[in-house]
Amino acid sequence: MSYTLYNRPGSGGFVVEAALTLADAPFELIELDSKAGTPLSESFRETNPWGQLPTLILPDGTIMTETSAILVHLSLCFPDKRLAPLPGTPAHAAFLRWMTFANVNLYEAVLRRGYPFRFTDDPAGYDALRSAAIRRMGEALAVIEAHVEGPFLLGEEMTVADVYIAMFLVWHRGDLEAARLARIAEAVRGHRVVGPIWRRHFGQR
Numbered sequence: 463m464s465y466t467l468y469n470r471p472g473s474g475g476f477v478v479e480a481a482l483t484l485a486d487a488p489f490e491l492i493e494l495d496s497k498a499g500t501p502l503s504e505s506f507r508e509t510n511p512w513g514q515l516p517t518l519i520l521p522d523g524t525i526m527t528e529t530s531a532i533l534v535h536l537s538l539c540f541p542d543k544r545l546a547p548l549p550g551t552p553a554h555a556a557f558l559r560w561m562t563f564a565n566v567n568l569y570e571a572v573l574r575r576g577y578p579f580r581f582t583d584d585p586a587g588y589d590a591l592r593s594a595a596i597r598r599m600g601e602a603l604a605v606i607e608a609h610v611e612g613p614f615l616l617g618e619e620m621t622v623a624d625v626y627i628a629m630f631l632v633w634h635r636g637d638l639e640a641a642r643l644a645r646i647a648e649a650v651r652g653h654r655v656v657g658p659i660w661r662r663h664f665g666q667r
């Protein structure tokens with residue numbers, strides 16, 4: 463029984479692909495032919511009515527969307543792979559906190575930057591929306607930077623939260639003083655399993 467992951471290169475499915483690979487879970491990758499900043503084809507809405515990636519089909523056919531929910535689910539399905547801290551611990555509470563924080567504050571800012579036409583009906587406002595989104599993303603990354611336990615976000619071990627945050631760092635277009643997040647991204651890029659997936663999505667960035 464296998465998972466099916468819908469994504470496009472350089473998109474958020476990178477982190478789901480990394481999590482599935484870290485979990486040794488069998489999966490089929492379906493890469494949609496579409497560019498960042500453009501809506502996906504209407505026909506894809508039959509799979510995900512919100513028309514977004516990543517979309518993961520579980521082995522029993524259940525459709526999952528929302529990156530942080532997918533990552534939390536996978537971490538619970540494969541506890542021995544230690545994708546996340548042990549459920550019920552303070553570290554797991556922090557894991558849930560930052561996963562949701564990233565989805566709500568970072569991912570939405572990425573969308574405001576890439577798809578401003580969804581957030582205002584006034585084309586004259588697109589540039590202002592984009593620059594405010596980049597600033598907001600920098601503010602959210604700075605909050606996470608201040609909460610890095612070290613060396614990884616939640617302590618000694620890398621979790622999928624680190625891989626997730628590293629993805630936002632590579633997408634961020636503004637200035638950012640975040641030495642601890644930069645070190646996490648470096649570790650993610652250099653990771654034996656995640657590194658090759660990173661390079662396929664983001665090249666040498």
Ligand SMILES: N[C@@H](CCC(=O)N[C@@H](CS)C(=O)NCC(=O)O)C(=O)O
Pocket residue numbers: 473474475500501502513514515516527528529530565569573577
């Ligand atoms: N809230 C969603 C956001 C996903 C998202 O924005 N995905 C982008 C690709 S990175 C996308 O599908 N863009 C196409 C669109 O929004 O039309 C999640 O957490 O997975």
